[in-house]
Every structure is written in structure tokens, then in C-alpha cells.
Amino acid sequence: xxxxxxxxxxxxxxxxxxxxxxxxxxxxxxxxxxxxxxxxxxxxxxxxxxxxxxxxxxxxxxxxxxxxxxxxxxxxxxxxxxxxxxxxxxxxxxxxxxxxxxxxxxxxxxxxxxxxxxxxxxxxxxxxxxxxxxxxxxxxxxxxxxxxxxxxxxxxxxxxxxxxxxxxxxxxxxxxxxxxxxxxxxxxxxxxxxxxxxxxxxxxxxxxxxxxxxxxxxxxxxxxxxxxxxxxxxxxxxxxxxxxxxxxxxxxxxxxxxxxxxxxxxxxxxxxxxxxxxxxxxxxxxxxxxxxxxxxxxxxxxxxxxxxxxxxxxxxxxxxxxxxxxxxxxxxxxxxxxxxxxxxxxxxxxxxxxxxxxxxxxxxxxxxxxxxxxxxxxxxxxxxxxxxxxxxxxxxxxxxxxxxxxxxxxxxxxxxxxxxxxxxxxxxxxxxxxxxxxxxxxxxxxxxxxxxxxxxxxxxxxxxxxxxxxxxxxxxxxxxxxxxxxxxxxxxxxxxxxxxxxxxxxxxxx
Amino acid sequence: xxxxxxxxxxxxxxxxxxxxxxxxxxxxxxxxxxxxxxxxxxxxxxxxxxxxxxxxxxxxxxxxxxxxxxxxxxxxxxxxxxxxxxxxxxxxxxxxxxxxxxxxxxxxxxxxxxxxxxxxxxxxxxxxxxxxxxxxxxxxxxxxxxxxxxxxxxxxxxxxxxxxxxxxxxxxxxxxxxxxxxxxxxxxxxxxxxxxxxxxxxxxxxxxxxxxxxxxxxxxxxxxxxxxxxxxxxxxxxxxxxxxxxxxxxxxxxxxxxxxxxxxxxxxxxxxxxxxxxxxxxxxxxxxxxxxxxxxxxxxxxxxxxxxxxxxxxxxxxxxxxxxxxxxxxxxxxxxxxxxxxxxxxxxxxxxxxxxxxxxxxxxxxxxxxxxxxxxxxxxxxxxx
Numbered sequence: 001x002x003x004x005x006x007x008x009x010x011x012x013x014x015x016x017x018x019x020x021x022x023x024x025x026x027x028x029x030x031x032x033x034x035x036x037x038x039x040x041x042x043x044x045x046x047x048x049x050x051x052x053x054x055x056x057x058x059x060x061x062x063x064x065x066x067x068x069x070x071x072x073x074x075x076x077x078x079x080x081x082x083x084x085x086x087x088x089x090x091x092x093x094x095x096x097x098x099x100x101x102x103x104x105x106x107x108x109x110x111x112x113x114x115x116x117x118x119x120x121x122x123x124x125x126x127x128x129x130x131x132x133x134x135x136x137x138x139x140x141x142x143x144x145x146x147x148x149x150x151x152x153x154x155x156x157x158x159x160x161x162x163x164x165x166x167x168x169x170x171x172x173x174x175x176x177x178x179x180x181x182x183x184x185x186x187x188x189x190x191x192x193x194x195x196x197x198x199x200x201x202x203x204x205x206x207x208x209x210x211x212x213x214x215x216x217x218x219x220x221x222x223x224x225x226x227x228x229x230x231x232x233x234x235x236x237x238x239x240x241x242x243x244x245x246x247x248x249x250x251x252x253x254x255x256x257x258x259x260x261x262x263x264x265x266x267x268x269x270x271x272x273x274x275x276x277x278x279x280x281x282x283x284x285x286x287x288x289x290x291x292x293x294x295x296x297x298x299x300x301x302x303x304x305x306x307x308x309x310x311x312x313x314x315x316x317x318x319x320x321x322x323x324x325x326x327x328x329x330x331x332x333x334x335x336x337x338x339x340x341x342x343x344x345x346x347x348x349x350x351x352x353x354x355x356x357x358x359x360x361x362x363x364x365x366x367x368x369x370x371x372x373x374x375x376x377x378x379x380x381x382x383x384x385x386x387x388x389x390x391x392x393x394x395x396x397x398x399x400x401x402x403x404x405x406x407x408x409x410x411x412x413x414x415x416x417x418x419x420x421x422x423x424x425x426x427x428x429x430x431x432x433x434x435x436x437x438x439x440x441x442x443x444x445x446x447x448x449x450x451x452x453x454x455x456x457x458x459x460x461x462x463x464x465x466x467x468x469x470x471x472x473x474x475x476x477x478x479x480x481x482x483x484x485x486x487x488x489x490x491x492x493x494x495x496x497x498x499x500x501x502x503x504x505x506x507x508x509x510x
Numbered sequence: 511x512x513x514x515x516x517x518x519x520x521x522x523x524x525x526x527x528x529x530x531x532x533x534x535x536x537x538x539x540x541x542x543x544x545x546x547x548x549x550x551x552x553x554x555x556x557x558x559x560x561x562x563x564x565x566x567x568x569x570x571x572x573x574x575x576x577x578x579x580x581x582x583x584x585x586x587x588x589x590x591x592x593x594x595x596x597x598x599x600x601x602x603x604x605x606x607x608x609x610x611x612x613x614x615x616x617x618x619x620x621x622x623x624x625x626x627x628x629x630x631x632x633x634x635x636x637x638x639x640x641x642x643x644x645x646x647x648x649x650x651x652x653x654x655x656x657x658x659x660x661x662x663x664x665x666x667x668x669x670x671x672x673x674x675x676x677x678x679x680x681x682x683x684x685x686x687x688x689x690x691x692x693x694x695x696x697x698x699x700x701x702x703x704x705x706x707x708x709x710x711x712x713x714x715x716x717x718x719x720x721x722x723x724x725x726x727x728x729x730x731x732x733x734x735x736x737x738x739x740x741x742x743x744x745x746x747x748x749x750x751x752x753x754x755x756x757x758x759x760x761x762x763x764x765x766x767x768x769x770x771x772x773x774x775x776x777x778x779x780x781x782x783x784x785x786x787x788x789x790x791x792x793x794x795x796x797x798x799x800x801x802x803x804x805x806x807x808x809x810x811x812x813x814x815x816x817x818x819x820x821x822x823x824x825x826x827x828x829x830x831x832x833x834x835x836x837x838x839x840x841x842x843x844x845x846x847x848x849x850x851x852x853x854x855x856x857x858x859x860x861x862x863x864x865x866x867x868x869x870x871x872x873x874x875x876x877x878x879x880x881x882x883x884x885x886x887x888x889x890x891x892x893x894x895x
Contacts, residue, residue, distance in 0.1 A: 306748060327750035338748060347742040354734070358749045367731045374729070 003065065004029045004161045004192040005050065010059035012045055019045040020056070021216040027161070027209070029064075032183055032193045034203040034224065037213035038236055038433030040403055043196050046213070047163050051083045052076035063161075082154025083163040086170070088146050090153075092139035096132050097121040100153050124152050129185050143291070144175030151182065161192040168202055172291055173461065173494035180206050198236070198434065199462075200229040212236055237434055252469075253282030254317075256333075256422050256453035257303070262312035264295070264302045264477075272298035274477040275312070280422065285444065285454040287468035288479075289461070291497050295477035296457045297339060300426050303455070304336045305329040317421060330359070335415040339426035339457065341404075345411040348400035352392050353381035355399050355410050359418070388413040389439070405436030412440060416447060423447060426457040441467050461490050475499045532801065535847035536815075543840045547832055557832045564825020565818040571825075573709035577779065579817030581606070581788070583716040584771030585795025586802060586809035587723055588640075588764045594727065594804050595760030596740035597648055601662030602768040603792025604669030605640040609769025611673045612639030613776045614783035615681070617694025628697040633715075633773050640769015643669060645762035652754035658761070666792065674785045681783075689785035700778035712774035716813070719767070723806035736760055768792060797845050816841065 005027040012020040020042045027033045037043050048054045050061065052070030061068050063079045070076045073083075090099045097117040106116035121134035130148045138146060147167060154162050164183075168176050183193050183206055195207055203210050203224060210227065212219040212235040219235045257280040266272035273295045280286045288296050301307030303314055305326040314322045316332045330336075338344040346355050357377050360366050365376050381395040390409045392402055399407060408428065416423065425444065429437040444467050448454055458464050464471055465485050473481040473496040480502035483493065495501045544554035565575045585602045592599035599605075613636035620628065647665060650656040678689035700710040727733035738746045739756045746753050771791065776783050794816055802808030823837025 304748075325750070325752070326747060327752070330750050336748070343742065344744050344748050347738055347745045349741045350738065354738075358738070358745075361734050362731050370730050370732060372729050372731060372734065 082159025560829035565822030586798030589799035610772030613773030636773025644765020648761035
């Protein structure tokens with residue numbers, strides 16, 4: 001059998017963590033090999049080892065049967081490896097052709113040969129049926145097209161094996177279909193694709209082989225057609241997952257949040273949110289679905305007082321909160337789980353306890369007359385750590401030592417225990433593992449059942465369908481469609497998300 | 511750095527590492543200093559002996575060292591409180607001058623008060639003058655975005671020249687050979703702690719402020735907010751802390767500490783304001799704060815170390831041909847090594863942090879600039895949490 005990549009007994013240890021534990025992995029030439037596992041399972045470490053970013057502590061790598069040692073990505077590229085990172089490494093202000101040749105620019109008389117670069121791009125694009133316009137500037141392109149440019153770039157650098165790191169995380173359903181077609185073209189051309197994901201239906205639809213990693217170890221490598229999604233989930237998590245309980249239907253109550261004709265500018269001076277009108281009532285989860293960057297962030301920040309409002313009104317429990325400070329708005333009954341848990345939702349250079357106590361630090365009994373009561377603070381923090389099952393070495397550990405899922409639990413624990421009538425929750429499970437994702441979605445539904453009004457921003461359609469009571473699709477700052485999860489499909493939402501369709505008049509009234 | 515809630519073991523480990531760093535830097539500095547003395551044609555052992563004897567060799571020498579440390583501890587605290595709160599105050603020197611002149615004015619011109627009122631009044635006015643000469647620059651920053659690093663640096667020159675004008679013109683002591691005020695009234699004198707020499711109650715004030723500020727930072731809600739604002743303003747804003755207001759307050763308090771330092775020099779040592787009164791205490795304070803790891807308790811030993819070098823330098827000059835400037839060279843070498851070592855560790859930690867942050871952000875698709883905060887505990891991670 002012909003293998004593109006063989007990893008033998010790879011071990012990589014970081015202080016306190018065994019990231020890869022005697023990993024053996026063989027990737028067949030011309031196959032689509034899916035690599036699945038929860039966050040922290042060691043997928044990224046393993047790929048970084050293959051790509052020359054880390055040296056393994058022990059073990060060896062063979063490429064096409066030949067033993068190699070990579071000291072940098074340059075070595076890996078020279079051996080026919082290419083990697084498409086989740087966040088693209090393109091220069092936004094350069095054209096497609098310029099990006100494609102960057103690092104290996106064709107020259108004429110010592111100067112950059114633009115015509116040659118564009119010619120190269122066109123040829124590659126035709127050869128692999130990956131449609132791109134060499135002259136368009138990257139920042140004008142859709143995410144899917146940018147990804148195509150990344151793949152072309154890897155091919156231009158001579159890649160025979162392409163590693164795609166969670167390539168679908170940022171794509172719409174239509175773009176995912178396009179990507180899968182691209183992968184099929186690549187495989188037809190005898191290229192090998194390693195596909196990292198934790199979305200199991202993608203594994204089923206595109207890969208030939210699948211390897212499951214858990215806690216740094218390979219659990220199994222199997223032909224994809226011999227496993228079901230449930231088998232994979234069980235292997236990833238190490239236990240059987242309970243199916244999501246059917247949502248109880250609950251009577252919606254009082255109107256909590258009301259937004260009238262809201263207009264918000266973005267940092268570039270154009271309108272990020274245009275004339276949005278919506279209401280959220282007690283006991284419902286209203287989800288703002290859409291491709292990232294269509295005004296969701298600005299809308300949430302406008303509601304929470306973090307972003308100035310150009311015009312329109314926001315009412316929280318009947319009170320006008322337009323233009324109020326975050327503190328005033330929170331006092332009126334709002335809690336907020338921001339999309340950026342790392343630099344907004346938490347203070348990574350503070351302890352877990354300090355993160356959990358934030359905003360309560362001035363309240364009795366946590367402090368009295370300006371003096372902090374450490375015993376009570378610590379007890380409170382211990383309680384939350386227990387209740388929300390936050391895995392940390394101690395409540396005094398720095399927040400920066402927590403994994404993404406546990407950091408998010410810290411944010412959720414703090415915000416959800418304010419018992420605020422309105423919860424504004426943005427991308428709560430992005431980048432989290434299955435167990436944490438599941439936990440946070442369960443808590444969301446529990447909060448809804450307890451009568452909280454919840455406004456959720458999500459780009460993850462799994463999430464949109466599993467928790468929403470109503471779905472509003474945002475496109476270019478407007479709400480272009482309103483749906484209930486029972487009466488729509490992924491494909492239909494996808495068309496609205498990319499602006500291919502819109503409802504003539506959207507009245508988002510409960 | 512996070513002592514609000516850190517357990518004792520972590521504190522000790524962190525402290526020991528830092529202690530080791532500083533001791534090794536001092537040893538290296540001593541060796542290099544010895545080489546310089548040797549090249550200069552003197553015996554390093556004799557020179558160092560003179561340095562130690564004249565700074566720690568007798569109770570009088572110790573008293574002099576403690577006295578010289580006093581303004582340094584206060585300016586060290588001035589920089590500490592500012593930097594911890596994310597405020598760049600380079601204006602400690604000018605704030606010290608303003609505090610000194612204000613203290614002198616109260617000491618000279620307010621008459622008829624008993625010491626129990628006069629002295630505290632002079633100290634408070636000195637601190638207040640420092641506050642007033644600092645806080646507006648942060649207000650400009652919050653309101654108009656003017657860089658406080660630039661404005662406070664420039665404010666030093668204004669303060670120094672303004673006080674020089676005052677003491678060479680309207681406040682000039684008649685017949686004085688250089689710009690100085692008249693002597694302050696004895697009711698505003700800081701009581702001495704020793705019969706001979708300059709050591710006075712000001713030193714005790716400085717020491718207790720180290721302790722008090724530690725408590726303020728790590729055991730009060732104000733300190734909590736200042737640290738949050740200093741380490742992550744975006745988080746602070748999100749959580750509902752008024753970032754700008756806290757920073758203006760931090761700048762003011764920082765200036766007040768320098769101003770108090772100036773007043774203590776006038777009321778405790780010189781008993782008048784003499785033009786160009788400070789040899790650069792405000793700037794030394796910045797270095798002391800950084801060497802102390804922005805911890806108020808760490809300012810005390812670092813302030814004392816600088817005091818030893820300053821008072822020992824003069825003795826060294828008297829006993830040998832080594833100019834007292836050499837002790838400044840020693841100071842610089844120590845700072846250089848400690849800074850280099852801290853710099854290197856921080857750089858790696860920072861890079862590590864950044865990497866984690868970048869990888870996390872990549873995962874979440876939200877790259878942002880990220881606030882750099884040095885942390886005392888290393889936060890290794892496998893980078894794919």
C-alpha cells in the first residue's frame with residue numbers, strides 16, 4: 001500500500017500535558033482522511049508536527065515512505081505538504097494572483113512580474129476547476145473564495161498533501177458543498193487531503209478514512225463507510241451521548257427587549273446594522289443566524305452599550321436604554337456572554353475567582369465598605385466551579401490556564417447567575433468541544449424554560465436548529481427573514497444567509 | 511501577577527524566582543563594576559568596602575541610607591500605581607516638584623498653627639498638588655486621546671521650570687545665593703527619628719504606604735477595579751467599570767504619591783524648597799517600580815537598594831578615586847541585567863501567551879490585538895485548548 005504520510009509512535013509533551021501519546025497514523029495516497037476529536041484531543045498538535053511547526057519528542061514521520069525530519073514549515077512545504085489554516089493567511093489588500101505567488105514571486109528584470117503571476121493563477125485555477133479571478137482584491141472575496149485561494153496557493157507551492165484545519169467552520173452550507181466538490185477534484189488528481197473537523201456529518205459525506213483522537217491517543221482508524229456518526233461521537237467523547245431532550249414548549253411571557261429601527265455604524269463609517277426591528281419575550285430564544293460579519297456583533301454591542309447607536313431605540317423591560325452605559329444597561333436587567341470570550345468576556349491575566357466575581361465585587365457580602373471579603377469571594381467561586389463543572393487546578397489559577405471550553409464556562413457561570421431577565425449570548429459554543437457545547441446549549445434551554453428572554457447570535461446551524469424558538473437571518477445589517485426551526489431547512493436558511501433570497505417585509509413580532 | 515487570590519505557595523515561588531533574578535543581576539553588576547573600577551586604576555575591593563561601609567557600616571550610615579530611600583520609595587509607588595492601572599505616568603518628577611513647592615509654601619507662609627495641624631496640612635497639600643498636576647493629563651487622554659506618556663513627560667519640564675521661577679522670583683529668600691524659599695516654620699518639620707542626620711518620620715510614612723497600597727490593590731474593590739482596568743480595559747468596560755474615570759483617579763493618586771514625596775523632602779530634610787531639588791527621583795521611581803514587578807511591597811526593598819547605592823556612592827568617592835557617578839553606573843548595570851532577564855522571560859511568556867491567544871482567536875475567528883500583561887505564573891498550554 002502506498003502512503004502519503006506515515007506517523008510512527010509520535011509523542012509530544014507540553015508542560016503538564018501529553019498532547020500526543022504514541023500516535024500512529026497512516027494516510028493513504030489519494031484519500032480524504034478525516035481527523036476528528038474534541039478540542040484538546042491533540043489534532044492541532046499532530047498537524048503542527050506534520051507541518052514542521054513542532055518537533056515531536058519521539059517518533060518518526062515518513063513522507064511517501066521516506067523518513068523525514070521537519071524543522072520548519074519550509075521543510076514541510078519542500079516535501080509536498082500544504083496547510084490551509086482556519087484563519088486564512090492571505091494579505092487582504094493584495095490581489096488573488098499576488099497572494100498566490102507571495103513568497104515565490106516570479107521576477108522579470110529584478111521586478112515583480114505581475115503578468116506571469118496572473119498567468120500562473122489562471123492556469124492553476126483551470127487545472128483544478130477552482131474558479132477565481134486573479135485580479136480581484138482578496139478582501140472583496142467571500143470566505144469560500146478566499147479558502148479556494150489558500151488551496152490554490154498550497155498547490156502552487158507544490159503540495160501533494162493538503163491539510164485542511166476545520167475548513168467548514170466559517171462557511172455557509174452552499175460554500176461547504178463547493179468545498180467538497182473542490183476536494184473531490186483534488187483527489188481525482190491524486191492529491192491527498194487531511195480534513196480536520198468535529199462535525200461528524202462532514203466526515204460521513206466527504207472522507208474515505210477516519211481517525212479518531214482522544215486525549216492525545218489514536219482511538220481508531222477506520223474506513224468511513226463502516227462507522228456511523230453515533231459511533232464516532234462515542235469514540236470522541238469516550239461515553240455515550242444522551243440525545244438532546246425534546247424542548248418543552250413554553251408560553252412566552254412579557255416583552256423584555258424591544259428594538260425599533262436600530263441603525264448602527266461600523267468602525268469604517270458605513271452602516272453595520274440597518275433599520276433592525278425586533279422583540280424578545282420571556283421564555284423564548286431568538287437566534288440571529290447569518291454569516292459572520294453581517295452586523296450581528298454590532299447589533300449585540302449596541303444592545304449591551306458597548307457600541308454607539310446612530311439612530312433608533314432600544315427598550316429593556318419598558319425602559320429606554322438607548323445610548324446608556326454598559327453598567328446602566330446591566331442594572332436594568334441584562335447579562336451578556338460576548339462572542340470574544342478571550343479579550344472581552346474574561347480577563348486572562350486574572351484568577352478564575354476574580355473573573356467569576358466581576359460585577360459582584362462591589363456588592364455585599366462580597367465586599368463591605370470597599371473591602372473585599374476573600375472568604376466569601378472564594379466560597380462563591382468554589383460553588384460556581386462545582387456547579388458549572390469548570391475544570392481548573394484551583395480558583396486561584398490564572399484564567400489563561402483554562403481551556404477554551406472551561407473559560408467559556410467561567411463567562412457563562414458569571415453571566416447566567418445574575419438572574420438577569422435578558423440574556424444576550426453571542427457564539428457561545430464556537431471552538432468548544434462536544435461536551436462543553438452540549439452543556440452550554442442545555443444551560444441555555446434551561447434558562448429559557450425558567451422564563452429568561454434570550455437573544456442568541458450563532459453562525460453554527462446545528463446550534464441554530466437545536467435551541468432556537470425563532471430564527472432571524474441577518475444579511476448585510478438587515479433582518480432578511482424570520483423562521484421557526486420546525487418550518488425551515490438548512491438549505492433555505494443558507495439562501496437567506498448569502499443574500500440570495502429575502503422575505504419581502506420582515507416583521508419580527510412575537 | 512495576581513496576589514488578590516493567589517495562594518501562598520504560588521506567591522513564594524514567584525517571589526523566589528524574582529528574588530533570584532534580582533540577586534543574580536546584582537552580582538553580575540558588581541562584577542562588571544569591579545572591572546570598571548579596576549580599569550580606572552583603583553582597587554575594586556577597597557571601593558566596594560567604602561560603598562558598603564558608608565551606606566550600611568554604622569547606624570548613622572544606615573539612617574542616611576534610609577533617608578535617601580524615602581523619596582525613591584514614594585516615586586516608586588507613584589509609578590507602580592499608575593502602571594498597574596494601565597496608565598503611563600512619566601511625570602513623577604514634575605509631580606514631586608509641585609508637591610515640594612506646595613508643601614514649602616504651606617510650611618513657610620501659613621503661620622500660627624500648632625504642629626499637629628500644620629505638618630499634616632503641609633503633607634496633604636503637597637500630595638494634593640501632585641494629584642492636581644497629574645490627573646488632568648489622564649483626563650485629556652480619556653477625553654481627547656492625547657498620549658499621556660508624552661504629556662506627562664513634558665509636564666516635568668513645566669513643573670521644574672515653574673518652581674524654579676517661583677523660588678528665584680516671588681518666593682526667593684532675600685539674600686539667598688541661589689533660588690530657594692525661606693525656611694519653613696518648625697511647626698511643619700517632620701520629626702526626626704535619629705538625633706544626628708536626616709532620617710525622619712517621612713521614611714515611616716513611605717514604608718506604611720507600601721503596605722497600605724498592597725492592601726488597596728489586593729484587598730479592596732477599588733484595587734480590584736484598577737487592576738482589571740490596567741490588565742484588560744475591554745473586559746472592564748464590558749463588565750460595567752467606568753474605565754476612564756478609574757484611570758483618571760489612578761493618575762491622580764499616582765501624582766499624589768510623588769507630590770507627597772516632594773513635600774517630605776522639603777518638610778523632613780531640606781526645610782525649604784531649593785531650586786532643582788530632585789536629582790531625578792521621579793525617573794528612578796519608574797525603574798524601581800519595574801524592578802519591583804509593580805508590586806507595592808516590592809518597592810520597599812528596591813527603594814532601599816537604590817538608597818544604598820546613592821548614599822554608598824558618595825562614601826566611595828570620598829575613600830577612593832572612584833567618582834560617585836560609578837554608583838549610578840552600577841545602578842544602570844543592575845537595571846540592565848534585571849530588565850534584560852525580565853525582558854527575556856516576559857518576552858517568552860508574552861510570545862507564548864500571544865500564541866495561545868492567536869491560536870484561540872484563530873479557532874474562534876476573532877483575531878484582536880490583545881492586551882499584553884506580564885504574568886507571574888507561566889501559562890503553558892498545548893496550544894489547542
